[in-house]
Amino acid sequence: MSLGKYQEKRNFSSTPEPAGRTSSKSLQAGSALSYVIQKHRATQLHYDFRLEFDDVLLSWAVPKGPSLDPSVKRLAMQVEDHPVDYAGFEGVIPEGEYGGGTVMVWDQGVWTPEQDDIRAAIDRGDLKFTLQGEKLQGSWVLVRTRGFGSKADKSWLLIKHRDKFASTNDITAEQPRSVVTKRLLAEIARDHGGDVEKAATGDPPGGKSASRRVREKKGKTSKKAGSAKG
Numbered sequence: 227m228s229l230g231k232y233q234e235k236r237n238f239s240s241t242p243e244p245a246g247r248t249s250s251k252s253l254q255a256g257s258a259l260s261y262v263i264q265k266h267r268a269t270q271l272h273y274d275f276r277l278e279f280d281d282v283l284l285s286w287a288v289p290k291g292p293s294l295d296p297s298v299k300r301l302a303m304q305v306e307d308h309p310v311d312y313a314g315f316e317g318v319i320p321e322g323e324y325g326g327g328t329v330m331v332w333d334q335g336v337w338t339p340e341q342d343d344i345r346a347a348i349d350r351g352d353l354k355f356t357l358q359g360e361k362l363q364g365s366w367v368l369v370r371t372r373g374f375g376s377k378a379d380k381s382w383l384l385i386k387h388r389d390k391f392a393s394t395n396d397i398t399a400e401q402p403r404s405v406v407t408k409r410l411l412a413e414i415a416r417d418h419g420g421d422v423e424k425a426a427t428g429d430p431p432g433g434k435s436a437s438r439r440v441r442e443k444k445g446k447t448s449k450k451a452g453s454a455k456g
């Protein structure tokens with residue numbers, strides 16, 4: 227695994243993202259490795275699903291985020307490997323830089339492969355694993371699927387297996403906050419000098435949202451209390 231693609235896409239004098247170091251954890255079936263899901267309001271909202279493996283974070287961009295419902299398959303586009311210390315990144319990537327926008331640590335924990343040969347499972351496009359995270363739990367699979375055009379070999383599906391953690395609850399809507407700082411996207415944008423209005427479009431609508439508080443602070447008009455709908 228190499229961070230070449232990761233590094234060539236970014237200008238580290240402009241972005242606060244880590245330039246990257248690697249880990250050297252030994253790999254054994256059944257050993258726990260870290261994972262992180264970063265909610266990222268870039269050009270499009272997506273959830274970056276990252277599994278530590280072979281000194282890097284294997285990464286997939288999941289536009290709709292994970293679903294706890296085993297009947298729901300979520301598209302997961304494989305993207306470049308990220309450095310392991312990227313897992314702690316929460317903040318704002320400047321507009322104009324690669325991935326410009328607000329990043330939240332939406333979930334974190336450890337993942338355990340359910341297959342002996344992880345490399346072979348990845349190469350085959352059928353990776354089964356168990357998550358022990360703050361939001362996600364239980365057994366999941368990432369399976370490569372037939373994609374379109376130039377991204378044909380990058381398209382995977384993220385699917386929950388049936389177990390006691392399966393549910394029809396909409397976890398991305400019900401648990402929209404950072405597991406590290408409890409902030410919404412708009413609050414992270416506000417704290418790091420980002421685009422609050424853009425970030426807020428990735429937060430759930432309605433309620434007393436951070437973007438609304440920010441708008442009220444600025445003295446702009448906001449909806450009357452009670453008129454906001456979810």
Ligand code: MN
Nearest residue numbers: 266274287325
């Ligand atoms: Mn991203």
